[in-house]
Amino acid sequence: MSFQLDQFLPYRLSIAAAEISSRFAARYAAEAGLSIPEWRVLAHLGHSGAVSVRDITQRVHLDKSVVSRAASRLQEAGYVAKSGHGKDRRLIVLQLTSQGEELMKRLAHVADGFQMDLLALLGEDAQAFKAGLTRLLERSDW
Amino acid sequence: MSFQLDQFLPYRLSIAAAEISSRFAARYAAEAGLSIPEWRVLAHLGHSGAVSVRDITQRVHLDKSVVSRAASRLQEAGYVAKSGHGKDRRLIVLQLTSQGEELMKRLAHVADGFQMDLLALLGEDAQAFKAGLTRLLERSDW
DNA sequence: TTCATAACGTTGCAAGTGCAACGGAGTCAA
DNA sequence: TTGACTCCGTTGCACTTGCAACGTTATGAA
Numbered sequence A, B: 001m002s003f004q005l006d007q008f009l010p011y012r013l014s015i016a017a018a019e020i021s022s023r024f025a026a027r028y029a030a031e032a033g034l035s036i037p038e039w040r041v042l043a044h045l046g047h048s049g050a051v052s053v054r055d056i057t058q059r060v061h062l063d064k065s066v067v068s069r070a071a072s073r074l075q076e077a078g079y080v081a082k083s084g085h086g087k088d089r090r091l092i093v094l095q096l097t098s099q100g101e102e103l104m105k106r107l108a109h110v111a112d113g114f115q116m117d118l119l120a121l122l123g124e125d126a127q128a129f130k131a132g133l134t135r136l137l138e139r140s141d142w
Numbered sequence C: 001t002t003c004a005t006a007a008c009g010t011t012g013c014a015a016g017t018g019c020a021a022c023g024g025a026g027t028c029a030a
Numbered sequence D: 001t002t003g004a005c006t007c008c009g010t011t012g013c014a015c016t017t018g019c020a021a022c023g024t025t026a027t028g029a030a
Helices: A009-032 A036-048 A053-060 A064-076 A098-138 B009-032 B036-048 B053-060 B064-076 B098-138
Strands: A080-084 A092-096 B080-084 B092-096
Touching (some): A009 A098, A009 B009, A036 A053, A036 A092, A098 B098, B009 B036, B009 B098, B036 B064, B036 B080, B036 B092, B053 B092, B064 B080, B092 B098
Antiparallel strands (some): A080 A092
């Protein structure tokens, strides 16, 4: 029996992730015209409060150039405000505007609903699936 | 409690998949200088035998332009042979060369080893994780 | 047969990404 | 204080991708 790509775990994981990301992306694209990096930056800012580009870069797994450009677009759209850091003037402090907060509140609902659909789909495998995901993410040092 | 991106299932899935794909891609890039689309095309051909670009496109979740270009690069590298289809002259039949078969044999070993590492990492969650993945992939009609 | 329609693989092109380089700013030892 | 080094966010650039054409070939109804 030869190697079967469609039984290969990394391949299946990759397809499933792409599929789900794309479906969810369609929802927030319809809601607010956001791209994936923009969604991630917005979502992180919603939880973190005021932070620098570097902080976001480290936490949302995006290159700093991507975060920089996403932040600029979010600023243009009025969802994010940029300001200087008082002590370290290399840093730029990003923060949601009230409009951004409002959008994030709506998107959090959308996201929660989406995740509930997903968990329902996983059914009895949901807990172990989440646990497995955690194992994969923790062992980031191979 | 506000929305937390790093607890959001689609996000975690996406990061884990990207991480694992990238680690595995590094292995076959080192072994044979292949890109992800090239690996997928090669792997599919190894199992399917002679098929058209369209067949591959449908099965490996890549745009036909990506498959077309990957196939051309694989042909240049001597791993794949293109030939015309006898009955339908729109079709191009792709097939591994003996060199391609040999490479695929080696890569199948690498892939199997990688998957075993992955399953070991998942431990007791492995079965349910695979089952969950199957559920996600089956329900592709939302 | 003829002609409109669809399917095949390739190619052109706009958009996004990752990497490297940049100017500006902070740090720390000499 | 100076000067070498590091870090910040932005920008330029090469590369890949997804989509829409295109030429060629097959299909099917009139």
